[in-house]
Every structure is written in C-alpha cells, then in structure tokens.
Amino acid sequence: MDVINRAYLGDGVYAEQYGGDGVWLKANDLANPTDKIFLEPSVIKALFRFSEEGKKPRFDETFCSQCGQGFGPGNHGFSHCDDHEGQEPVDDVA
Numbered sequence: 001m002d003v004i005n006r007a008y009l010g011d012g013v014y015a016e017q018y019g020g021d022g023v024w025l026k027a028n029d030l031a032n033p034t035d036k037i038f039l040e041p042s043v044i045k046a047l048f049r050f051s052e053e054g055k056k057p058r059f060d061e062t063f064c065s066q067c068g069q070g071f072g073p074g075n076h077g078f079s080h081c082d083d084h085e086g087q088e089p090v091d092d093v094a
C-alpha cells in the first residue's frame, strides 16, 4: 500500500498512514524501525482522552488547612499559609 501521509513527530518517532484509518508509529528509523505499533482510530481517541485527563487538576477545590481559604481547582491544598503566599484565594467557595 502507498503511504498517503508521513511525518516525523519528534523524539525518534515517525508516523505513517497508508490509507484507511489508523496510524503506524515507527521508532528511531523509518525504513528499519526498532519498534512499530499500529494505532486503530479507537486507540488514537483513547490516547487523546488519556492525555487530556492527565492535564485536569486532581481536585475541584483546594484549601488551606491553616486559614480555611479556598484556592479553586488544583493538585494539592496547603498545610500552612506560608505555602500559598502570593496566591489569590477564590472568593465564592461553597
């Protein structure tokens, strides 16, 4: 089959499409890859979702244990006020 699309993605990873759906990923060398994997469209979508989920903050609301102020979404709260120095608390915390 003929390649309809080819690109170097960076970090030693090449992508190729041969028509139809899905993408081949080839590692380190296009002609003689050290590894290759075929990504079905459903896997590409799942990978994208997985990547997006990783960007979401862990908690919808974060707080300071010392003063009780809320700081909105984040991956951690604060134990002491010194830890949130310079950060503005969120006013309308439920």
Ligand SMILES: [Zn+2]
Pocket (backbone or CB within 6 Å): 064, 065, 066, 067, 068, 069, 078, 080, 081, 082, 084
């Ligand atoms: Zn505080």
